[in-house]
Amino acid sequence: MAVDVAQLVEQAREGRPRAVARLISLVEGASPQLREVMAALAPHTGNAYVVGLTGSPGVGKSTSTSALVSAYRAQGKRVGVLAVDPSSPFSGGALLGDRIRMSDHASDPGVYIRSMATRGHLGGLAWSAPQAIRVLDAAGCDVVLVETVGVGQSEVEIASQADTSVVLLAPGMGDGIQAAKAGILEIGDVYVVNKADRDGADATVRELNHMLGLGESRGPGDWRPTIVKTVASRGEGVGEVVEALEKHRAWMEERGVLDERRLRRAATEVETIAVTALRERIADLHGDRRLGALAEQIVAGTLDPYAAADQLVAGVTES
Ligand SMILES: Nc1nc2c(ncn2[C@@H]2O[C@H](COP(=O)(O)OP(=O)(O)O)[C@@H](O)[C@H]2O)c(=O)[nH]1
Numbered sequence: 001m002a003v004d005v006a007q008l009v010e011q012a013r014e015g016r017p018r019a020v021a022r023l024i025s026l027v028e029g030a031s032p033q034l035r036e037v038m039a040a041l042a043p044h045t046g047n048a049y050v051v052g053l054t055g056s057p058g059v060g061k062s063t064s065t066s067a068l069v070s071a072y073r074a075q076g077k078r079v080g081v082l083a084v085d086p087s088s089p090f091s092g093g094a095l096l097g098d099r100i101r102m103s104d105h106a107s108d109p110g111v112y113i114r115s116m117a118t119r120g121h122l123g124g125l126a127w128s129a130p131q132a133i134r135v136l137d138a139a140g141c142d143v144v145l146v147e148t149v150g151v152g153q154s155e156v157e158i159a160s161q162a163d164t165s166v167v168l169l170a171p172g173m174g175d176g177i178q179a180a181k182a183g184i185l186e187i188g189d190v191y192v193v194n195k196a197d198r199d200g201a202d203a204t205v206r207e208l209n210h211m212l213g214l215g216e217s218r219g220p221g222d223w224r225p226t227i228v229k230t231v232a233s234r235g236e237g238v239g240e241v242v243e244a245l246e247k248h249r250a251w252m253e254e255r256g257v258l259d260e261r262r263l264r265r266a267a268t269e270v271e272t273i274a275v276t277a278l279r280e281r282i283a284d285l286h287g288d289r290r291l292g293a294l295a296e297q298i299v300a301g302t303l304d305p306y307a308a309a310d311q312l313v314a315g316v317t318e319s
Pocket residue numbers: 055056057058059060061062063064097098101194195196197198230231232233234
């Protein structure tokens with residue numbers, strides 16, 4: 001069903017939650033109207049500060065996100081929350097518990113909370129998450145918190161696209177090794193050791209210090225990842241997390257890093273849309289027939305795979 005995009009965008013900019021939700025649904029469903037939506041949103045984007053939260057399931061991401069929402073709301077900021085689950089084709093499922101933890105904010109008109117899954121779209125969340133962030137940005141969110149379900153490759157990719165990446169760990173979860181494996185020790189700007197009410201939090205901080213090489217010297221002006229201990233379920237340490245985020249943001253602005261990151265994010269976004277469009281064209285009937293014909297020539301030895309790939313790309317891009 002076609003929607004009145006101009007009207008929807010206007011309503012979203014006025015901060016109407018239903019309009020924001022409709023726009024994100026268009027993103028999630030890969031609607032053909034998205035071109036129109038993104039064109040209408042473009043002039044109104046670029047204001048939101050995007051924070052990614054990554055960490056093993058159960059570490060306390062949703063609890064921390066909820067506490068961060070409260071902290072930012074206390075500052076009068078409008079906050080968007082995007083909970084993304086790259087492993088699931090259904091929004092909801094794994095994130096149901098998160099919704100309950102977020103229910104404190106359900107009636108606050110200054111907070112948008114949305115969970116998203118891939119819905120089997122070829123581009124996956126790498127394709128849709130940045131567009132959902134655009135919607136929240138244009139809707140006037142000062143801060144957008146992006147929570148991923150776990151620490152897999154696609155989660156790390158999504159988190160690394162944020163302005164600031166927060167990596168959460170908890171004592172006694174064997175998190176260190178897992179984190180190192182998933183590569184999240186390379187993406188964290190701020191590290192949170194949550195569940196500091198449990199034994200071993202200080203040991204986890206020490207281990208983290210060691211793994212991050214924080215004892216080693218860095219170049220002057222380099223960012224030293226901050227480590228903050230929290231008890232998210234009681235809101236303890238959350239103020240320090242906000243402080244660490246603000247510090248990182250200020251550092252990025254001072255050094256031009258924020259612009260750099262946003263340029264990189266935009267480039268990745270365009271590339272993802274382009275590659276996904278290309279892949280879709282190859283998968284359509286036309287492209288499929290072409291591919292079949294090329295495969296026959298390769299098997300017959302009358303064509304090499306590079307020349308065939310060139311022909312395929314040329315064929316699907318000119319039609
Ligand atoms: N003891 C303790 N439990 C916590 C803390 N933060 C969160 N939890 C609990 O840990 C569980 C998982 O939290 P959740 O936020 O859903 O983790 P997520 O999977 O990373 O989003 C929940 O039962 C929370 O109540 C904390 O600081 N201390």
